Amino acid sequence: xxxxxxxxxxxxxxxxxxxxxxxxxxxxxxxxxxxxxxxxxxxxxxxxxxxxxxxxxxxxxxxxxxxxxxxxxxxxxxxxxxxxxxxxxxxxxxxxxxxxxxxxxxxxxxxxxxxxxxxxxxxxxxxxxxxxxxxxxxxxxxxxxxxxxxxxxxxxxxxxxxxxxxxxxxxxxxxxxxxxxxxxxxxxxxxxxxxxxxxxxxxxxxxxxx
Amino acid sequence: xxxxxxxxxxxxxxxxxxxxxxxxxxxxxxxxxxxxxxxxxxxxxxxxxxxxxxxxxxxxxxxxxxxxxxxxxxxxxxxxxxxxxxxxxxxxxxxxxxxxxxxxxxxxxxxxxxxxxxxxxxxxxxxxxxxxxxxxxxxxxxxxxxxxxxxxxxxxxxxxxxxxxxxxxxxxxxxxxxxxxxxxxxxxxxxxxxxxxxxxxxxxxxxxxxxxxxxxxxxxxxxxxxxxxxxxxxxx
Numbered sequence: 268x269x270x271x272x273x274x275x276x277x278x279x280x281x282x283x284x285x286x287x288x289x290x291x292x293x294x295x296x297x298x299x300x301x302x303x304x305x306x307x308x309x310x311x312x313x314x315x316x317x318x319x320x321x322x323x324x325x326x327x328x329x330x331x332x333x334x335x336x337x338x339x340x341x342x343x344x345x346x347x348x349x350x351x352x353x354x355x356x357x358x359x360x361x362x363x364x365x366x367x368x369x370x371x372x373x374x375x376x377x378x379x380x381x382x383x384x385x386x387x388x389x390x391x392x393x394x395x396x397x398x399x400x401x402x403x404x405x406x407x408x409x410x411x412x413x414x415x416x417x418x419x420x421x422x423x424x425x426x427x428x429x430x431x432x433x434x435x436x437x438x439x440x441x442x443x444x445x446x447x448x449x450x451x452x453x454x455x456x457x458x459x460x461x462x463x464x465x466x467x468x469x470x471x472x473x474x475x476x477x
Numbered sequence: 478x479x480x481x482x483x484x485x486x487x488x489x490x491x492x493x494x495x496x497x498x499x500x501x502x503x504x505x506x507x508x509x510x511x512x513x514x515x516x517x518x519x520x521x522x523x524x525x526x527x528x529x530x531x532x533x534x535x536x537x538x539x540x541x542x543x544x545x546x547x548x549x550x551x552x553x554x555x556x557x558x559x560x561x562x563x564x565x566x567x568x569x570x571x572x573x574x575x576x577x578x579x580x581x582x583x584x585x586x587x588x589x590x591x592x593x594x595x596x597x598x599x600x601x602x603x604x605x606x607x608x609x610x611x612x613x614x615x616x617x618x619x620x621x622x623x624x625x626x627x628x629x630x631x632x633x634x635x636x637x638x639x640x641x642x643x644x645x646x647x648x649x650x651x652x653x654x655x656x657x658x659x660x661x662x663x664x665x666x667x668x669x670x671x672x673x674x675x676x677x678x679x680x681x682x683x684x685x686x687x688x689x690x691x692x693x694x695x696x697x698x699x700x701x702x703x704x705x706x707x708x709x710x711x712x713x
Contacts, residue, residue, distance in 0.1 A: 293684055293685055297684075297685040298685055301685075338635050392582050392657055392658070393636055393637035393638075393656065393657040393658075393675070394636035394637045394676070395636070413636065414635055414636040415635075415636075437636070437676065438637075438675065438676035438677050438680060439676050439680060439684075439685060442676060442677060442680040442681065443680065443681070443684070446537045446541070446677075446681070447537055447541040447542055447545065447677065
C-alpha cells in the first residue's frame with residue numbers, strides 16, 4: 268500500500284522563531300510531497316519504509332529503479348523522521364532518560380555531543396544530513412550523509428545505524444531565514460529538538476541490539 | 478592580480494588547458510603570490526534584477542557564498558605549496574584524479590562561480606548565433622534539443638550541483654551535469670556555459686521551484702555572445 272504524506276505532528280508555526288513558518292510550509296508540502304510522488308511508484312516490494320531504506324545498496328533493489336528508490340525512499344524516510352524529532356520548545360523537558368545517560372557515557376556530556384554533531388552538520392558539503400545513530404554494535408555514533416542517503420542504507424553509507432537524531436542541512440531547510448549562515452541554523456535547531464522522541468528512538472534502537 | 482589574469486584567460490575557454498598550465502607554471506617565479514581575491518562581477522550587482530535574479534540573491538550568492546569559497550581556500554592553502562599555483566592549477570591538482578583533497582571544493586567553487594557570473598548578461602537570452610549555433614545544430618540536433626537536454630541536466634542533478642555545455646575531448650559539444658563542486662574541466666572537457674542549481678542559487682527568488690529558475694535562465698539570462706567567444710577559443 269502506498270505511503271502517504273504524513274501530517275506534521277504540530278502546526279507549521281510551532282517551531283518559531285527557530286525554524287520559520289514559511290520554511291516549514293514549503294519544506295513539508297513541496298519538498299517532502301515531491302519526493303513522495305515519485306517514490307510511491309517504486310516502493311511496493313518492501314514491507315516498510317525502513318526495510319526499503321535498508322535494501323538500498325544491498326542488491327535487493329532492481330538496478331533500473333535503484334537511484335529512484337535511494338533518492339526518494341531516503342528523502343521520504345528522512346523527512347518523516349525529521350518532522351517527528353522536532354517540537355515546540357515548550358513541549359520538551361530537554362535531554363533525559365536512557366539517551367542522556369548513554370550520551371554522557373559516550374561523549375562526556377550533552378554539550379560535547381552537540382559540538383560533534385554541529386561539526387558534522389557544518390562540514391557536510393552540498394546537500395545532506397547530520398545524524399546521531401545507534402550502530403549495529405549498539406554504539407552511539409555521530410555521522411553525516413550526502414543528499415537523501417539515510418543511515419539505514421548500510422550498503423552505501425560510511426557509518427550505518429538506526430537514527431536517534433537527524434538534522435536536514437539541505438539549503439531548503441534554512442535558506443529563507445538563515446541564508447548562507449548554516450552554523451546559526453544548526454545552533455538554533457537544538458531549541459526545537461523533541462528529546463522525548465529522541466529517547467524513544469534510542470531505546471527502540473538500542474533495545475533491538477540487546 | 479597575476480592570478481586574476483590567468484583565471485580570465487582560462488575562463489575564456491581553451492581546449493589546451495594542460496599546455497596553458499605548463500606555460501603559466503614556467504612563467505611563474507618562485508615567490509609566493511598574493512592570496513586569491515573575489516573577481517569583480519561583469520555587471521552591476523542589481524543588473525539581473527529585472528530578469529529574475531534579484532540583487533538580494535547576488536548579495537548572498539556572490540557577496541557571501543563566492544567570497545566564503547575564496548576566503549576558505551586562502552585559509553586552507555596558507556603555507557602550503559599550493560599557494561604558489563593559479564586557482565585553476567589548485568583546482569586540477571586537488572581534484573587528484575577523482576579522489577579530491579580538502580581544498581578542491583573551495584577551489585572549484587571559486588572557478589565555477591566566476592564562470593557562472595560570466596555566463597549571464599543583462600542583455601542575455603534569446604538564441605545563439607555564429608559558430609556555436611552551427612555546432613549546436615550539428616552536435617546536439619538543434620537549439621530545441623539543446624534546451625531540452627540542458628533543462629533536464631539542471632532539473633535532474635539531485636542535491637547540489639551544476640549543468641554544463643562543454644566542448645569535449647573530441648571537439649564536440651555535450652550537455653552534462655556535475656554534483657557539488659565538480660566540473661567538466663576535472664574530466665578533460667572545456668565548458669562554455671554553466672548554470673548553478675545549488676538551492677542557494679534560486680531559493681530566495683523562487684524557493685522550491687527549480688524548474689522556473691531553469692526556464693528563466695535559459696530564456697533570459699544566457700550571454701550567448703560570451704558562449705560564442707568561449708566556443709571559438711575552445712575549438713581554435
